[in-house]
Amino acid sequence: MPLNLNPNFFEPGKRYFRDFSPGDDFYEMLIETHRDLTEAQSAQVNAKLILLLSNHIGDITVLREAMAIARAGA
Amino acid sequence: MLQTYQYPKFEYVKPAELADATTRRVPVVVVGAGPVGLAAAIECRLKDIPVLLLDDDDTVSVGSRGVCYAKRALEILDRIGCGDRVCGKGVSWNVGRTFFRDREVYSFNLVPEPDHKRPGMVNLQQYYLEEYEVTRARQAGVDLRWRNKVVSVSRHEDHVALKVETPDGFYTLEADWLIVADGARSPIRHMLGLDIEGRIFMDRFLIADVVMKADFPAERWFWFDPPFHPGQSVLLHKQADNVWRIDFQLGWQADPEEEKKPEKVIPRIKAMLGDDREFELEWVSVYTFQCRRMGRFRHGRVLFVGDAAHQVSPFGARGANSGYQDTDNLGWKLALVMAGQAPEALLDTYSDERAQAADENILNSTRSTDFITPKSPVSLAFRNAVLALAQDHPFARKLVNSGRLSVPAFLTGSVLNTPDADPFAGDMVPGAPMDDAPVIDNGADGWLLDKVGNAFHALYFAEDPAAVDQAIAAALGDLALGPVAVKPMVVSSRPGPVAGGIPVLVDSKGVAAKRYDARPGTVYLVRPDQHVAARWRGLDPAKVKAAVARATCNA
Incomplete structure (x- = not known):
């Protein structure tokens, strides 16, 4: 998908x-x-969130596409 | 500053009570002749209740203040007889543009959904709205008393006692019921020592009404973090008479008196317009806001409506719009209680239902505020990420929250609803605000919402009026004879007469049947405020009577 x-x-x-x-x-x-939360704590929470959700999605082709969109224009 | 509007001065008349020093007893007193208090007073007159409206001033809202009137408020204004003037003078907009920093992120076109009488919203200066309502209130027989200021109030078992100050001295009054519509600062709420609780937002906003000298598109523009006003938000939209409302977020540190000065305001607007477009300032104000509500809107014989009872941030236009819905909800309940047709407990459901709606309004406007003015670096980072993604991706556009325009609450948790026993699709659940639909009544094109309201109605859906047999017609006719009258109507795909002279609305486009998921034989019981109370797949008079009893606290 x-x-x-x-x-x-x-x-x-x-x-x-x-x-x-x-x-x-x-x-x-x-x-x-x-x-x-402090900014450092928030950054940690965000990192953990991405890891949790990525594992839930699982499909690496989907994750690759999302990462490319997120990085574009960064 | 320029003036496109001439403020009326309403004449103060010395009250008769001053001359004979009597204490008159009146059925209803409304305090505060703002948009909501005026609507409450008109509502009383529609129910033949004598009403006295007291206001400490003698003109309409100075400065525009409220701007956006949403569909549900327009429908209520229709029901109380002001809708056409408001919609005639007000301006509609469909195109909205959202900017982030130096570029347009996306635009939307709110083409109104077809087959509704009223659009999603119109923009109109508050003073026009109040002026139209004053005219209507006078015509309806409201006893309007300008420069009559309530200075003390006391609650009693069966009445409320008031002391009123006028230019000629003081007089006293006793009201069976007091409707308090005296605004966010509500002096009466303070006099009664009642609390209102919630959140203060640490931010200031500058609003400027400007008259454009040249053509300018009738669109709503919203900027996040624009180059001409870095780190803040700006909103631009159109009102009547070529007047434009500009709303600048200033931040908490701003000095309101300094910011209001034309030499400070004019350069801001010039930077925003970005060229040599000519304009003149009409009105400037700096405001802060709170999101809060009273625990209960009813305290014995004192009933709070509008900003006196609940306040929201301006994002989403949920202030006056929700105030109208308060009076819409209260009016019929108070009339039934005063007529001895319902117990006072019905008025507690006014508080319950409108408190639920106030919570929904506070939730939505708080969310908008938090998106527009992020309170932490991480919140700002998410907000800006949403805006960056919104240019290309539909999911992110849906998350952009520059105000969720006022829509009526679905009162799904109300004790007045009779839960569905039969399966239905769609949104017209018990507690739902009724959807409009085009109908033909006696050969004339009209709208469903103009045909119901001010009384309970039973809508009986049929393919053909000829299919409504004698027994059903008789049962429908009997509903009008119950302790609380229910006016029957047949909604039919085809025209034709029904036995007993029951009115027939022709659903010529099939829109009503579709929106209400109706089949031949389907019955909707609707409240005087145009909310669904109950519905069935077939007519059972005993069930309808039980649902009416439930909807009036007579069960």
């Missing part, structure tokens, strides 16, 4: 009446995860 670049957030069992809600739920959770 190629890298999905379309909106894709959802929570099983949760009903959404507005299309922006699942993405906003995710984004708030992401920022909350970093609440009150």
